Amino acid sequence: MQSPQGTPWTVADVPDQTGRVAVVTGASTGLGFEVASVLAARGATLVLACRNRERAMAAARRITEATPGARVSIQQVDLASLASLTQAAEELGTEHEFIDLLINNAGVMVPRRDTTMDGHELHLGVNHLGTFALTSLLIDRLLPTPGSRIVTVSSVAHRNARLRLDDLQSSANYKWGEAYAQSKLANLLFTYELQRRLAAIGAETIAVAAHPGNADTELVRDFPLQQKIIGSPLVRWATKWLFQHPPEGALPLLRAATDPAVRGGEYYGPSGFREYTGSPVRVESVGQSHDLDAQRLLWAASERLCGVSFGPVIA
Template identity: 40%
Template sequence: MVLLLIIAGLGVVTLLVILFAPHIRKYAAGGVCTSSARLDGKTVLITGANTGIGKETAQVLAVRGARVIMACRDVEKGEEAAASIRAANPKAQVEVRKLDLADTCSIRAFAQDFLREVDRLHILINNAGVMMCPYSKTTDGFEMHIGVNHLGHFLLTYLLIGLLKNSAPARIIVVSSLAHYFGWIRFHDLHSQGSYNGGLAYCQSKVANLLFTRELARRLQGTNVTVNAVHPGTVNSDLTRHSTLMMLFMSVFSVFIKTPSEGAQTSIYCAAAEELHSVSGKYFSDCAPASVAPQGRNDETAKRLWDVSCELLGIEWH
């Protein structure tokens, strides 16, 4: 009898989902960037732009007239993505460059070539990331999540900050996540050597993104360079490839999940919206300001993480 009730209940839920699917999809899609601002003459750099929300962001900003540089670990896939953008928009100015955020030598080589060949940078979108991958380390021995999602982008931003200042007004967008609510910075075991959980490691890196945004915004006051963080939403993308459970979840509940195009809206908004020209140190979701968990807005933790990051990367950033 109980089993029959469960089956009947599931049937009713399924029927309701089917009937209300259009309304559910509209709600799940979230906020849309309504700004029509052009970006002619602007240079944009997007990490991880060969797939997912990075590719969608690149396509939209290229349509708006920007020169978009797609920094990708896999150049071949990057070129395929660039070709598809050009096929849809023949006038799109998109180019691909090699960047492996899991290797500081690659980051430094990328920045060296970039600074030699590109004379302006108006928008930097730190978009690339890894999620819930098996325990592994970057080339430099950092745990992969904190190494790629935080330290890799920290170093890249440090190396390009001078060009951003010289190109001001300029913007930096850091892709974080609502997952930061479930994470904290484990200074005693930043690289998860004592214990490892892929989900918690990912959440820690997303808190780090917010703390980096907060401290960087403080240090950039008066430079006309802004930095803001975004939550793209729950997006059906390659980011979940390391988790069979997440991939299954995305498939079963696809009606509730954002497409990459929908997930890119907040990044596009923070990159283009004219009303954000002087807004810095904030966190956005669905193209609107969002609340940050206490652990993501602690100034002392932000300063400590900044110092630890500089020490790990062997740099001085005052």
């Protein structure tokens, strides 16, 4: 899909965001930082929702250096802790009566099995359950806001995933790649179920998904060897058609968040080979992500595991 002018959609197509409030999780670095920077440059009031205050402050400084006068604040939140999510949502709700954009970007990829503070497997807990809980806790600030959007960041990795409803926490035969992929499939199942529930109540808020392809970020920070290989100039040169820099990787997220042509339940990613690189277009997720039973069962399991509920509005 091209922009209305028939040319690839670029950062120049991000419309004016003046007067809009955008909450971006994981905005301290990588894709979240890029998305936040562009939205701030377009006039949005930005909330950098980050777990590490120092890294968030450094990101805020970089944004205001690039865009003097940018409206940027920091909300400390750890997606690995329901207590932190609850406190953050309360503080955000006090600060902002309305939220226009919630960009569920924060995510982890770790080699060894680890758990959140609430005891959930880390990929499931941060990438999906933290996202699910934060969205439910902020939904009352999004629903009354005309044109509001919830953008959740998935990955090409979802294609290889298997949703193990009998072992969502990957307790048996742990493989990090499978746990990560399952969490990214969960991001899509959640988005589609959320969109259907929003549509059922006639909400103006829409839920959209996006993925960056392969972007050269800090995501592999816990894989020293992988980081070294991917970071090598020679490897980067030889595989430049497989990787893009964070500003390009952020474009599908920005398109999902701001293009007026976007509709609820759509999914955006890069246009190139296997969606690894390229300009941002509407893409398709695998059949499993559209499985209605899987969407409903994951929703119910997520409510149970998080101890939060979207009800009574989005029952």
